[in-house]
Amino acid sequence: MTTTLITGANKGLGLETVRRLLEAGHTVHAGMRDPAAGDAARALGADVVRLDVTDQASxxxxxxxxDELDVLVNNAGIIGGAGSVDELDAEVMLRTFDTNVFGIVRVTQAAxxxxxxxxxxVIVNVASGVGWPRALRDPRRDEFPVHAVPYASSKAAVITLTVQYAKDLPGMRVNASDPGYTATDLNGNSGHQTVAEGTDATVALALxxxxxxxxxxxxRHGRIEY
Structure with a gap:
């Protein structure tokens, strides 16, 4: 039996990843800051675990x-605020990186x-096309209209972090996924993809x-060339 831990697993992409990996036969531990919000994950058959990626003790x-772990899915993430540069300051950046980047490091190192x-x-880090400079500069892409600095730069860091972990852990499969523009609470459910489509890449990499x-x-279409 494959044992999997998924962070940020109480809703959205995390919860859908829980569902799909349980369906694939994994034993799934659904990590979330507040286990009281874990009824949906429990109903699917997951073990709910209190896990705040910004808190080392947690x-x-x-x-x-x-007791064992085969697959780690680092899914937890926040938008982080600061939609315009005028609103940006170092504290906003720190909060965003604390969850989106340092959170991955805390969980991965512990695991x-x-x-x-x-x-x-296997390690799967949920990144974003918003962290991919080529996508941010292409007017044809969903990512192009995004101007927010914290989220985009944190996801760029996740992509690079993934490459470096993969180089240092040759015995593991370490990859990053781009969910695409998916309807979740993170974007006010404005995305044009379903959560099933948004988890296609993450699930494929987890398997x-x-x-x-x-x-x-x-x-969800395969490898994105660097």
């Missing part, structure tokens, strides 16, 4: 409660001992075997 306690014991360890790619960035 992360350590969550990982300590697991590494368990992942090293797995026969087929990789030991011979799968690593250090790559994928959307």
């Amino acid at each position: 992360v350590d306690a969550a990982i300590a409660g697991l 590494l001992p368990l992942l090293h014991r797995s026969a087929a360890p 990789l075997g030991p011979d799968g790619p690593t250090g790559e960035f994928h959307d």
Whole structure:
């Protein structure tokens, strides 16, 4: 049985990833800041775990409660505010990076001992096309109208972080996913994709075997070339 931990799993993309990986036969631990918000994940059959990616003690306690781990899906993320440069300051950047980037590092570092014991360890970091400069500069892309600095720059960091982890962990499959413009609370449900479409890349990467790619960035259509 494959054991999986998903962060930010109480709703949206995280909850849909829970559903799909349970359907694929995984044992799923659904991490979330407030377990009282976990009824939907419990109803699907997941084990709900208190996990606040911005709190090292919470992360350590969550990982300590697991006996084994094969797949880690770092899904938790925030928009972070500051829609315009005039509203931007370092504190907004820090809050955004604390969840979107440092949160991945906290959880991944805590989980590494368990992942090293797995026969087929996998890490999937949920990034975004908004973190991809080529997409931000292309008027034909959904990402082009986005001007907010914190979210875009944090997701760019996630993509680079993923590549570096993959280089340093050659025995693991470490990749980043781009959900695309998906209707979730994060964007006021304005996206044109369903949560099923938005989790296609994440789920595909979570199901990789030991011979799968690593250090790559994928959307629901496949690899995004660097």
